[in-house]
Amino acid sequence: MLEPNYLKHTIICFFSQRGFLLDSCREKDMLGSMADIKIKINTDREVMVKQGDSLYATLADAGVFVPSACGGRGGCGLCRLTIPNGVESQPFTKPEKHWLTDEDRTSGVRLSCQVKVLNDLHVNIPEQLLKVKACQTQVVSLRNLTYDIKEVRLKLLKPDNMEFKPGQYIQVRIPPYELSRLPIFRTYSLANDPAESGEIELEVRYVPNGISTTYIHQYLKEGDFLSINGPHGNAFPSDGPGNIILIAGGSGMSPVKSILLDMVARREKRTVRYYFGAKALRDLFFVDLMREIEKKLADFRFVPALSEPMPEDNWSGERGLITDVVARHLPDAKDTMAYLCGSPLMIDACLKVLKSKGMTDKHIYYDKFA
Ligand SMILES: Cc1cc2nc3c(=O)[nH]c(=O)nc-3n(C[C@H](O)[C@H](O)[C@H](O)COP(=O)(O)OP(=O)(O)OC[C@H]3O[C@@H](n4cnc5c(N)ncnc54)[C@H](O)[C@@H]3O)c2cc1C
Ligand code: FES
Known part of the structure; x- marks a missing residue:
């Protein structure tokens, strides 16, 4: 059982995240009428929640943050959990049929964003996941890196630190505003x-009409508070075969920057090549930082490539799609590990190139920003 205080905190969090203004009487009324479903977590915890939302959203409201790369839209398959009972009557949805194997389905695995909390249920959640923490942050600076990519620096307030590894990510909670009635992650x-303590940095590319990126680019101000949770995902390993290839486009620069800064701190000795694809000069950023890192690492080269340079760019560097540039530069990739980050299209095309050069799946890591 949970401590009574934890339960109260959970329920209060639930309402305050939904934007209710509570006075103590209303709070008591609501607790009686709405928080009436029991979720049993593993063998030893219970939480009372409101009926009707997805299990993914309900758990987030209760302070349990299931990994997601799609914000609960059925698009990533990462929110899988074993649910021994309580959702048997709910048919598998299209995304579940896509992401779950027959074996998953017979052993009770469901996508938590696809099942609804309609009655008491029992869910198994890996202990590691129960350690992912929500954190209150404050925006310390906002800076335009390009016309559509913004750097967001957040000071961690409560707790005031978050341990993470390069390649990991967080979920940002966007509060309700003009484009969304409910909070979204x-x-x-x-x-x-990762060694920097007390602050985190994000690079966010604007997606026209995107709920989160419109908020971050057009509404978020320095001094604002933002809730996040994390860290999630796997880190890019710090050891492995001889050479390292990093490939990114757009805001895919973000995790690569973290990986490189970590390499500088660890005094990485291996050969590292970083291919960054952009359309034109106005899409390039952090070039000076990359040149600095070239001086600090034993054998690192930054290779930016423009696919559609403008005449006024006077570009004398690499031209073409990043896949073609990688194919030209890379004679053989057998003794190599790679990290790729950017659009799904770019990553799929790069995977083909890397495999044609002899790389195996187990040495290729990637994050598709979809
Ligand atoms: C592991 C992971 C890490 C990520 N890290 C970053 C990061 O560091 N920086 C960053 O900028 N983004 C990152 N993303 C993408 C990010 O999570 C959001 O998907 C993106 O910011 C769009 O959110 P939105 O709410 O503004 O758009 P939504 O409201 O979700 O989407 C609006 C419309 O735009 C389309 N759309 C959504 N995303 C994109 C896109 N990237 N390009 C083109 N069209 C899109 C949708 O299909 C929809 O039609 C990451 C994604 C993953 C999976
Ligand atoms: S959160 Fe992405 S599929 Fe459920």
């Missing part, structure tokens, strides 16, 4: 040196 890679 979106995933952003951590861009700073």
Whole structure:
């Protein structure tokens, strides 16, 4: 059983996250009428929640943050949990049929964003996941890196630190505003040196009409508070075969920057090549930082490539799609590990190139920003 105080806190969090203004009488009324479903977590915990929302959203409201790369839209398959009982009557949805194997389905695995909390249920949640923490942050600075990519630096307030590894990401909670009636969560890679304490950095590319990116680009101000949770996802390993290839486009720069700053801190000795694809000069950023890192690492080269340079760019560097540039530069990738980050299209095309050069799946890591 949970401590009574924890339960009260959970329920209060639930209402305050939904934007209710509570006075103590209303709070008591609501507790009686709405928080009437029991979720049993593993063998030893219970939480009372409101009926009707997805299990993914309900758990987030209760302070349990299930990994997601799609914000609960059935698009990533990461929110899988074993649910021994309580959702048997709910048919598998299309995303579940896509992401879950027959074996998953017979053993009670469901996508938590696809099942609804309609009655008491029992869910198994890995202990590691129960350690993912929500954190209150405050925006310390906002800076335009390009016309559509913004750097967001957040000071961690409560708790005032978050341990993470390069390649990991957080979920940002976007509060309700003009484009969304309810709070939503979106995933952003951590861009700073993991050794940096007390602040985190994100690079966010504007997606026209996107709920989160419109909020971050057009509404968020320095001094605002933002809730996040994390860290999520796997880190890019700090050891492995001989050479390292990093490939990114757009805001895919973000995790690569964190990986490189970590390499500088660890005095990485291996050969590292970083191919960054952009359309034109106005899409390039952090070039000076990359040149600095070239001086600090034993064998690192930054190779930016423009696919559609403008005449006024006077570009004398690499031209073409990043896949073609990688194919030209890379004679053989057998003794190599790679990290790729950017649009799904770019990553799929790069995977083909890397495999044609002899790389195996187990040495290729990637994050598709979808
Ligand atoms: C592991 C992971 C890490 C990520 N890290 C970053 C990061 O560091 N920086 C960053 O900027 N983004 C990152 N993303 C993408 C981010 O999570 C959001 O998907 C993105 O910011 C769009 O959110 P939105 O709410 O503004 O758009 P939504 O409201 O979700 O979408 C609006 C419309 O735009 C489309 N759309 C959504 N995303 C994109 C996109 N990236 N490009 C083109 N169209 C899109 C949708 O299909 C929809 O039609 C990451 C994604 C993943 C999975
Ligand atoms: S959160 Fe992405 S599929 Fe459920």
